[in-house]
Amino acid sequence: MDYPSKHIRKLPAKKIVAILATMVLCLIFSSATFAEDLGWPVTFKHSPRLSISPDQNSGKKTVLYDSGPSNPIKRAWDTALISGSGATPELSFQISRSEAKNQWSAWKVAPLHVSQDGRFWTKATLNRSPGALRVRVLGKTLPHAFKILEIAVFHASPESGGQVSNNLRVSFQLPQNSVWPRPLIHSRKEWHARKPTNPYDPSSPQYITIHHTSGIQTYSLAKTLREVRFVQDFQMDGRGWWDIGYHFLIDASGNIIEGRPENVQGSHTKGFNVNNLGIALLGDYNPPVNDRVTPKQMDALIALIRYLSSKYNIPSSAIKGHRDYDQTACPGSDAYALLPALRALNSQAYPLNFHPAIIAAEVLTQPIHWDSAR
Numbered sequence: 138m139d140y141p142s143k144h145i146r147k148l149p150a151k152k153i154v155a156i157l158a159t160m161v162l163c164l165i166f167s168s169a170t171f172a173e174d175l176g177w178p179v180t181f182k183h184s185p186r187l188s189i190s191p192d193q194n195s196g197k198k199t200v201l202y203d204s205g206p207s208n209p210i211k212r213a214w215d216t217a218l219i220s221g222s223g224a225t226p227e228l229s230f231q232i233s234r235s236e237a238k239n240q241w242s243a244w245k246v247a248p249l250h251v252s253q254d255g256r257f258w259t260k261a262t263l264n265r266s267p268g269a270l271r272v273r274v275l276g277k278t279l280p281h282a283f284k285i286l287e288i289a290v291f292h293a294s295p296e297s298g299g300q301v302s303n304n305l306r307v308s309f310q311l312p313q314n315s316v317w318p319r320p321l322i323h324s325r326k327e328w329h330a331r332k333p334t335n336p337y338d339p340s341s342p343q344y345i346t347i348h349h350t351s352g353i354q355t356y357s358l359a360k361t362l363r364e365v366r367f368v369q370d371f372q373m374d375g376r377g378w379w380d381i382g383y384h385f386l387i388d389a390s391g392n393i394i395e396g397r398p399e400n401v402q403g404s405h406t407k408g409f410n411v412n413n414l415g416i417a418l419l420g421d422y423n424p425p426v427n428d429r430v431t432p433k434q435m436d437a438l439i440a441l442i443r444y445l446s447s448k449y450n451i452p453s454s455a456i457k458g459h460r461d462y463d464q465t466a467c468p469g470s471d472a473y474a475l476l477p478a479l480r481a482l483n484s485q486a487y488p489l490n491f492h493p494a495i496i497a498a499e500v501l502t503q504p505i506h507w508d509s510a511r
């Protein structure tokens with residue numbers, strides 16, 4: 138996902154390490170909050186408290202969860218964005234920001250957007266100012282599966298499009314090879330994609346950047362399609378982008394889902410979106426969640442990267458992870474570790490194991506086995 142880079146880059150290395158080390162926020166039921174590349178990371182001094190009021194069954198809404206104060210946030214922000222799973226519509230979220238001398242702003246209600254299967258996001262906007270964040274959840278009962286997956290703050294900067302910043306130029310081109318087969322890609326229609334709110338900017342892909350969604354890892358196609366639609370709602374309504382930011386998303390069963398059309402500019406790597414294809418693995422591949430990239434997911438990623446890099450002549454050096462551009466955990470350590478193997482694809486050292494989720498029927502004439510150790 139997207140992340141403003143200018144400010145973070147100026148931090149001394151020690152501080153960055155400290156921020157990374159404290160980015161983990163243990164939550165209830167050994168679930169955790171991991172605030173990372175959606176904005177500026179929000180960390181908390183103490184483990185968030187879970188306070189369940191004794192009269193929670195009285196039918197009144199009570200404070201079910203209180204994060205306590207986050208660590209100080211020195212940069213000015215105006216928006217807090219929170220996402221997670223396992224919510225019910227009766228819950229409500231509120232945020233507050235520290236002001237001078239241990240004063241806190243009045244609680245601001247953050248409207249809850251929750252899907253039928255409990256995926257939720259919520260945001261609240263204040264005036265632009267620095268200050269620590271505090272989040273609380275009110276309701277009658279905290280659902281057992283409730284998890285906050287991400288908390289971030291930023292200043293709202295809707296997608297502007299067409300920005301040619303930090304543009305990278307490819308200095309060489311690979312020899313023209315034949316194009317690898319196009320794997321099966323589930324269309325926008327299948328997940329009932331909303332139309333973009335603005336015309337796309339055209340793109341001539343020269344880079345591929347791997348992300349994770351910092352959301353849930355899904356296996357069934359039906360659940361994956363719902364999750365992709367959730368990501369679109371979250372990025373359009375939460376972040377104010379014109380459409381889902383990624384060009385492709387891949388689930389744990391190797392299903393590849395179309396995001397933005399591949400020939401238009403995405404919104405996934407702030408400052409480096411020009412001619413850059415964004416591929417997101419559904420899930421969170423970084424501690425403490427530690428989803429693992431499955432072999433089928435890896436196969437799908439290989440099939441997709443081979444197809445795209447051969448079609449657009451993208452050199453292996455232009456295949457990177459989001460964290461290569463920015464101070465972010467994205468795409469998570471487990472996914473990031475795959476990058477050297479993905480860059481070696483053009484050497485044909487990794488024959489592809491086609492399986493039903495990614496099979497391109499017109500191309501598969503004989504089984505190919507992927508014999509990597511993974």
Ligand SMILES: [Zn+2]
Nearest residue numbers: 138348459467
């Ligand atoms: Zn990312």
